[in-house]
Amino acid sequence: MFFTYFKRGLLAGGVAGLAYGLFMAAVANPLVGYLEHAQHGHSHAPDGGSVIAESTTALVSVGGGLLWALFLGGCFGIVLYFLEPALPGRGAAKGFVLAASGFLTISVTPWLVLPPFAPGAEQALATSTRFALYAGLVALGGLIAASSVLAYNRIEPRGRALAVVAGATPVVAAVVVLSLVSPTLVSHPELSADLVAAYRAMVVLSQGSIWLLIAATFGWLQRRTPFESTTTEPTQPTP
Amino acid sequence: MTPESDTVADRIDTARAEIAPTTALGIFGFGAAITFTLLLLQEPLAHESLHNFRHAAGIVCH
Numbered sequence: 001m002f003f004t005y006f007k008r009g010l011l012a013g014g015v016a017g018l019a020y021g022l023f024m025a026a027v028a029n030p031l032v033g034y035l036e037h038a039q040h041g042h043s044h045a046p047d048g049g050s051v052i053a054e055s056t057t058a059l060v061s062v063g064g065g066l067l068w069a070l071f072l073g074g075c076f077g078i079v080l081y082f083l084e085p086a087l088p089g090r091g092a093a094k095g096f097v098l099a100a101s102g103f104l105t106i107s108v109t110p111w112l113v114l115p116p117f118a119p120g121a122e123q124a125l126a127t128s129t130r131f132a133l134y135a136g137l138v139a140l141g142g143l144i145a146a147s148s149v150l151a152y153n154r155i156e157p158r159g160r161a162l163a164v165v166a167g168a169t170p171v172v173a174a175v176v177v178l179s180l181v182s183p184t185l186v187s188h189p190e191l192s193a194d195l196v197a198a199y200r201a202m203v204v205l206s207q208g209s210i211w212l213l214i215a216a217t218f219g220w221l222q223r224r225t226p227f228e229s230t231t232t233e234p235t236q237p238t239p
Numbered sequence: 240m241t242p243e244s245d246t247v248a249d250r251i252d253t254a255r256a257e258i259a260p261t262t263a264l265g266i267f268g269f270g271a272a273i274t275f276t277l278l279l280l281q282e283p284l285a286h287e288s289l290h291n292f293r294h295a296a297g298i299v300c301h
Contacts, residue, residue, distance in 0.1 A: 002254045006266070028295035052287045064277055064292035071273045078266075082254070085246050107297065116297030131279070134299045203297040 005081035006074065012217035013073015016210045017066035023206055024065040029058045031199075032119055039120040039190040073214050076102065080218070088152045088167070092219030099215035101145035104171065107207050109141030110134050112178040116203035117186045118196060124185045144174045 033054060080087075080098050087094040114130060114137070117123075125133070152167030188196045278298055280286060292298075 002257050024292065024295060029291050032291045032294045052284065057288050057291055060288035061291035061295070064289050065296070067273055068277055068292070068296060071270065071277070074266075074270065082247060082250050085250060110299065111297060114299050117294070119294055127281070130299045200297075203295065206295070207297060 002078075002081055005077045007077070008218055008221045009073045009075070009077015009080070009214075010070060011073070011221060012076065012214045013070040014066075015217045016073060016213040017069030019213055020069045020206065020210050021062045021066040024062045025058065027202070028065075028206070029061060031202075033058075035191070035199075036119045069210050069214070072102070072210060073218075076211075076214050076218065086149070086153070088149060088156065088163075092215070092222065095215040095219050095222075096212075097149070099211040101149065103208055103211045104145050105141035106138055107204075109144065109174065109178070110137040111204070112175065113137055113182040113185065115186055116200050118188060118191060118199045120190055121186050121188050124183075124187075140174075144170050 076095075076098065079102075080095060083098065084094055087097050089097055110133075114134060123130070148167045148170045151170060152163045155163040155166040191199075276285070277289065277292070280289075
């Protein structure tokens with residue numbers, strides 16, 4: 001039972017990873033490369049020029065994208081197995097709720113304070129500070145997602161529309177408050193604001209698509225085997 | 240039993256019976272290794288080659 005979910009999650013992650021790897025190869029790699037060359041002096045290597053060939057970077061990044069989606073898919077399968085009974089909706093809808101929660105927890109909430117940045121960005125904080133802040137924001141995101149689901153479940157008997165409003169309240173409140181309160185920690189002195197906005201939209205949409213694809217694929221795989229029991233199978237006679 | 244009628248506690252009990260501790264540790268260790276490599280590793284070579292990915296995925300890294 002657990003392993004069915006885990007395997008299904010990994011499969012869904014693999015499908016999303018293929019799509020995301022393709023996206024990395026076709027869109028993100030060339031774009032990041034271009035932005036890097038368009039600005040003077042941005043490199044992570046000590047003296048200007050990069051120590052690693054660009055083709056290697058591109059290939060490793062595609063692999064990284066695939067691994068990332070696989071990882072998210074595996075986590076998705078495990079968490080869905082445990083939390084499925086507590087999630088609102090029925091059938092595949094539960095998966096989409098979980099995917100939205102995951103996206104909110106590990107991406108959206110941290111981005112409200114530490115937005116995605118293009119090469120050449122100037123950071124106000126040191127790397128270690130950003131890691132600590134990121135970890136805190138992930139925890140906060142998890143709390144927001146959990147309170148949203150709990151609010152929905154509590155109000156649900158009194159009407160679904162009311163429950164949707166109750167469930168959306170923590171998310172909307174957090175997004176508004178965090179984006180108003182947080183100072184600008186990242187700036188792009190050499191890039192136009194439009195380009196930075198487009199770059200951020202690309203990052204947000206691509207990460208959101210990974211989650212959407214994982215949930216959709218997982219739901220599809222689940223529908224293909226509809227008659228499974230949720231408890232451990234009583235010893236089945238094997239031929 | 241329909242998929243709707245069990246609880247989170249049931250799922251945890253089922254998983255306890257189903258997963259050996261070593262398997263759980265293995266899965267967890269593998270997940271931790273991926274997280275570390277993709278998100279945290281600052282060693283220059285690995286860091287530099289994952290650079291595009293980290294920018295594109297919006298990872299708070301460097």
